[in-house]
Amino acid sequence: MKKLINAPEDVVVEALRGMAAAHPQHLRVDTANRIVYRATPAAPGKVALISGGGSGHEPLHGGFVGPGMLDAAIAGEVFTSPVPDQVVEATRRADTGAGVVHIVKNYTGDVMNFEMAAEIAAAETGVEVVSVITDDDVAVQDSLYTAGRRGVGVTVLAEKIAGAAAEQGRPLHEVADVVRRVNENGRSMGMALTSCTVPAAGRPTFDLPEHEMEIGVGIHGEPGRRRVPLAPAKEVAAMLLEPILEDLRTAVGDTKDVIAFVNGMGATPLLELYLMYGEVSALLAKAGVNVVRSLVGPYITSLDMAGCSVTLLRVDDDLVRLWDAPVNTPGLRWGA
Amino acid sequence: MKKLINAPEDVVVEALRGMAAAHPQHLRVDTANRIVYRATPAAPGKVALISGGGSGHEPLHGGFVGPGMLDAAIAGEVFTSPVPDQVVEATRRADTGAGVVHIVKNYTGDVMNFEMAAEIAAAETGVEVVSVITDDDVAVQDSLYTAGRRGVGVTVLAEKIAGAAAEQGRPLHEVADVVRRVNENGRSMGMALTSCTVPAAGRPTFDLPEHEMEIGVGIHGEPGRRRVPLAPAKEVAAMLLEPILEDLRTAVGDTKDVIAFVNGMGATPLLELYLMYGEVSALLAKAGVNVVRSLVGPYITSLDMAGCSVTLLRVDDDLVRLWDAPVNTPGLRWGA
Amino acid sequence: MSEIVDVTTLRSWLIRFAGDVEEHAAELTELDSAIGDADHGSNLARGMKAVVSVLADDSTPPSIGPMLKQSGMALVSTVGGASGPLYGTFFLRMATAAGECDALGPDSLAAAFRAGLEGVVARGKASAGDKTMLDALIPAVDAFEAALGEGKPFGDAIRAAADAAEAGRDATTGLLARKGRASYLGERSVGHQDPGATSTALLFRAAATTMIDGEDGK
């Protein structure tokens, strides 16, 4: 295992300490509870937006804390959801009196730990909490009888867009609705060229032969839909885009305007991500889909996995305006 | 070789096409000449700032085109400097009448091609060009009898800071002086955990055994100063920082205030870069060096190499003010 | 061998389980690599280490309910992921069922196991056959109750529970996952043993070992 770390068990806290040192004007980090807060808390009356999950997906979520996006982010161990105590603490501290929205990626562990936290928060703190789950990964068959689809790329877009809605002063249930609207209109699919390596495990989560790739991989190195021979970027783009468009059409109808997001899994360089974006944008043009905004880069990663994911979000004017609103976080910043 | 590309010979143009598609409001890309321009050219009278070099270091340089930073960036083949014709074309197009500064990383190829371009520009276009070379890599012994030190991390800081100086309306020679000042006060050192793979070569540039790392590596996968056993992040930080501080002290005297920059080589995740930054910042505190600003992330990369580099820039108030000035590029953005 | 499990024995059980998890951590993570995210071993090891230090901290052993509650809380507060709330809930519900007492008779222990199991179902919403820890937990609790119902001695009953948990664990290999991370794999989950069922089998083997040893030194 080749990593720039000290002991595997200290990775998360030491990285948080580095984040705190790197962003003294923007962030406050509670390393004991592993929570990243805004340096300047939001004014009373603003709905607080909180997210969190396992570490190893940086900049998600800690890198998205700041004006226009999250109020707090809770870091679990690598690929392990945080525990309820952390979520309760962040909820209590971030609440300005207007209630707290939890954005939770749909993984059994995340859902259960946030659920327990919401129960405790309701019983012990009186803070009003609304949880919204993101589950946009079309690689997984959705079903009532399974854990359902995973929350992936849409989470980034939901945090940005709902963050802007909260900043505008929208009330708790409307902010939560924005998260739901983004989730319902967004779909993603990922692929991996190589496995990630969890520090505590010390070796790659899966073996991927030199001439194969994993289509439909998860952001924790969960194996994907299928393993296929390496293919040119053009074909990879089609493999990711087609199921997304198909699923969006079935679920929400015709897809005209979208935000297109090509995400890097961690070890894939920007050169390749831009090249992939070129292929995605060409395919969308052919499909008659109009890209109104785009995002290219490593925003929801899977440690050192090489690969990418594509997310499409169907948008209306409200969502685009919220997307364009100022944001000032280490990971995403404009207009500020 | 596992990469998200089509044919190796098309990588650069296809990635540029993707960049153009991803940033229609911000960039104009001349794919024939492989030049990235601002979508909105600078107003007449502003000194133009141009840089370029081999591709494979993204977001450098194309990702740094925009208000507050570069006016144009010229992309060579992967790890191969651009040719003079491209540089001449970019120079001619970017000039607003106030002259053009070329920021050139110190590599034989880059220096010669930009030199030929400046000769041609002088003879054929009448545009006034001042070239400034960056050579901040302390891994390489500096000497009059060799190619000298390589230009690495300082180039990013120089492009930002000189970009702000140009935006302020400073004249040609003052903008060039800012680049020189940044270069003289900046030092860097890099390391690699794994090799990069040049698409056209199809296999890793060097073999690095499972338990070794390369200290003092270049951003083209040029072998470094020495190969040592893997070590904890704490020790890696010291291996990079000590020669930098030593060199700075000898060359420019006591080092009080700095901008500290921990750069990712391409395949190293942000989690590890923040952890490294934590170690660097702790060592600097111990050394009595005051970090006034910082930058953490993959900004001058080496394709899919895993590793990092550290850059320190001694700053005065003028340089800090220029650093803080608004910048609006795909790769670096604040205040705009 | 007495038919009574006292607080010291239950504590030994937890400590034994912690040791077994530590010993098998790499194997649990390995299983989780194949159909999950390669952390079940380190997750549970971290949690049980916390349980052990909670148990060690306490100089005067509390009664059973509070001790199990502390253990469950320690798991919930340190593990995260799926196994933190699930194992945590298991012990928390056992605690409530056991109440403030110093020892449990076989039927009370069975009732506590059953309450724990129901807590896991309520929390995780999985069913038998979904390829989760339930596929070891359900047969274990069923077997324990059945043996007691048939009038078997306590030692045989707890051994039957451990055997049933291991058989259930083995049977997960053939199942198609419908809950947890392995469910993302669909058909490709078949052929792999479930990590959570594997740790649950360790839990009941530790129970059999300590509850029998603890009483008659065998």
Add this chain to the structure above:
Amino acid sequence: MSEIVDVTTLRSWLIRFAGDVEEHAAELTELDSAIGDADHGSNLARGMKAVVSVLADDSTPPSIGPMLKQSGMALVSTVGGASGPLYGTFFLRMATAAGECDALGPDSLAAAFRAGLEGVVARGKASAGDKTMLDALIPAVDAFEAALGEGKPFGDAIRAAADAAEAGRDATTGLLARKGRASYLGERSVGHQDPGATSTALLFRAAATTMIDGEDGK
């Protein structure tokens, strides 16, 4: 064998060199991996492909100077890196020295080589022994001039140039690099053959082959 090298022969030389570079591209890149950045083969192959297409484009062969100039320009405009300006300058300076003529005698060719060599030195500011293409180029031009000076026939002289280039190339292995990317390696550059010297040896072997074959079919 004539003592005159005409425009057709020079064109054959360039085409032959292009083919040799293409054939040895992987080897050149391999050498550049060890002490550089793994692109010398693809760089020079791209450039010589451009030269060949420039030469093919031109239906009426121009005279020697313009042809060499076109070739040098093609290299400068397509290669980049260190080898683009250096090989480009070599042919551009040869072009100027040769001027507008249809054939070169041995002494004129020697003068053109010398001019090319001086161009490379002026552009790259390296010296003999710095472990660069100069360590093949200098001995080649020296040997050519020396053989002619000793009154040897043209064929022997150009063969001596090629032999000297190859000997110079081989000798780069023992040198410590002081210019180009390999200089970053310091002591660690010793023991590796220089890629640029290797391609320059191909250039002179191609000259010997085509300029001799081209005249007497041997």
